[in-house]
Amino acid sequence: MTSPTQIDTTSLLTILGVIAAVWALISPTNRLRLRFCTTWVDWAVGGSVFLLVHYLVFAPALEQLGLYYSLGPWKWGLDSSSAVYLLLLSVALYFFWRTRFPTLARGRVHVFRELIENLHLTRRYDELVLLVEPQLPTLISLTRQQSWLVRWIERWGNSQDELAALLRGEAPKPPSFWCKQWRRLLHGLKSRCAKCDKASLEAREILLNLVTSPELTVHLAQAHPHFCLKLLEADEAIRSDFIAHYIDALLDATGSRLYVELKNNQNLDVGSRLYLPENNRLLRFFFADAAKAVKNGLDAAVGESVRRRLDEDSDLAEKLNKPLGSYAENGRFRCPINSGITLFEIMVHEGIHQGLQDHMWLHYFGHFAEKILKQMNLPPDEESYQEWPTPFHYLLYRLVSVATDWAEQCVRVDDSEIPKETRCADHFDRHYISKEATKVLGAMLQDIIPSEKLSASSKSDLLEVVIRSHVKLQNDPKTADVAASFLNAVIVGADLKTKVAYRQELSNVFGNLDHVLRGNASAFETALDASLS
Known part of the structure; x- marks a missing residue:
């Protein structure tokens, strides 16, 4: 009687021991990462290989029982042991590839949420970004997806005849009793389905956690500013205060990417419009599409951030009240007030064009x-005798100068840059923003001219900038409407009528300007005298 073939399970025991040891060393976070990476397909692959390995190892026993099916003799010098090794190597490489490039499945969003919460609460923000960034498009799409049943109800739950009647301006026919009951049933089912769509709800919760944490936003703005741009694609970011916190954090950190781009973005394009190169990714994202900037609430975010600092930051006010020094050459590039003004400058110029x-x-x-x-x-x-005694004087000059640039920029607009639907819309006014700029010029001068904080020479310098701009507009027939708005806003007032004391002081400051400039601005002088008579 021949001795039975020995079954060697040493390799299996070794492999199982290694797997157990590795699993014990894996942190809970990495276990969650493994769970969200693996789907039922991965488990099927792993389970199939596991069964096949045991099938090969226990082949002698299965052969005795008549349960072993052979495809013939082994080829290329392989045997069952080498086949087991190759199978295990293949499945290891497969899982390495799956975990190296994970894909978020709809059924694993809850696991992903647990992982993100763990990283968020333990303040491992850099790991969080590395994990979320590849899955962000999937998360955003999940928040906007609806189940097939909800889509079917939306399509068939509403009467097409009623919709057509409403579009024609007619009163729709009242629905029957059974039709009302049917619609009520469908809408109730739709609400229940929406509540049961856990993947969409959890994806929305993940995004809300990302965009509503001020501490996380501060870190992201400084360490991962471009990741924040991707977050702005989510509806949850637009509906929250994320953009306000993001801009505030960028302006708070003078070493942030925003300050770098603003300093390196000094080249002019047309007139006073700044050129936006591709490598300035933040500025390109914010302002390449001005309508998108308005939709994102960027204008209000910048405005509130600058206004809050001027109101509340006493240390900053103290610095800006010191002698000018090198502020105009270097310091302004590290100043949140000047940077906020520059952001407005770029944004409004893009809006004009x-x-x-x-x-x-x-x-x-x-x-x-x-x-x-x-x-x-x-x-x-x-x-x-200094043109700008303090940084505050320089910033006032910047405000006035930028506003006059906006007023003049409308003459340089190229129609090819304006979308056709905008250009062909009713009541389209290509000078709309420039006229609004004249209104803000008038509002600023109503504070500047009567102010006791400014010397006579400072007032004259600022008014000179304004008058030179008006002369340019007045001499160009294409900008006659802007020049008229300019006169009205500066002298009479755009919304509320200016005070007589203001107009009198304006006349006094105007009288101190260079006589050549006054001669060129005869229309302004005539209108000013008429307002005082």
């Missing part, structure tokens, strides 16, 4: 001027 019919909150400039004057110290008794 894209024909946007929106003021884009440029009226924040009036608030900025008011706050700056409030924070400024009284001028010294001795007249200063």
Whole structure:
């Protein structure tokens, strides 16, 4: 009697021991990562290989029982042991590839949520970004997806005849009793299905956790600013205060990517419009589409961030009240107020060239001027011969200069940059934003001219910038409407009529300007005199 073939399970025991040891060393977070990466297909692959390995190892026993099916003799020098090794190597490589490039499945969103919460609560923000960024498009799409049943109810639960009647402006026929009951049943079923769609709800919860955490936003703005741009594609980011916290965090950190791009973005395109190169990814994302900037709430976010600093940051106000020094050459690139003004400058210029019919909150400039004057110290008794004695004076000049640039920029608009549907819309006004800029100029001058915080020479310098801009507009027939709006806003007032004391002081400051400039601005002088008579 021949001795039975020995079954060697040493390799299996070794492999199982290694698997158990590795599993014991894996952290709970990595176990969650493994769970969200693996789907039923992966488990099927792993289970099949596991069964096949045991099938090969226990082949002698199965052969005795008549349960072994052979495909013939082994080829290429292989045997059952080498086949087991190759199978295990293949499945190891497969799972390495799956975990290296994980794909979020709809049925594993709850596991992904647990993992994100773990990383968030333990403040491992960099790991969180590495994990979320590849899956972000999937998460956003999940929040917008609906089950087939909900889509079917939306399609067939509403009467097409009623919709057609409403579109024709006719009163739809009242539905029958059974039709009302049927619709009520369908809408109830739709609500229940929407509540049961856990994947969509959990995806929305993940995004809300990401965009509503101020501490996380601060870290992301400084360490992963471009990841935040991807988050802005989510509806949850638009509906929350994410953009406000994001802009605030960028302006808070003078070493952030935003300051780098603003400093490296000094080249002009057309007129005073700044060129936006591709490598300035933040500025390109924010302003390449001005309508998108308005939709994202970027204009209000920048405005509130700058206004809050002017109101509440006493340390910043103290610095900006010191002598100018090198602020105009270097310091302004690290100043949140100047950077906020530059963001508005770029945004509104893009809005002008894209024909946007929106003021884009440029009226924040009036608030900025008011706050700056409030924070400024009284001028010294001795007249200063510096053009800008302090950074605050320089910032006032920037506000006035940028607003005049907006007023003049409308003449350089190229129709090819304006979308056709915008250009052909009723009541389209290509000078709309420029006219709004003249209004904010008038509002700023109403604070500047009567102010006791500014010397006579400072007022003259600022008014000179305004008058030179008006002369350019007045001399160009294409901008006659902007020039008229300019005169009205600066002298009479755009919304509320200006005070007589303001107009009198404006006349006094105007009289101190260069006589050549006054001669060129005869229309302004005539209108000003008429307002005082």
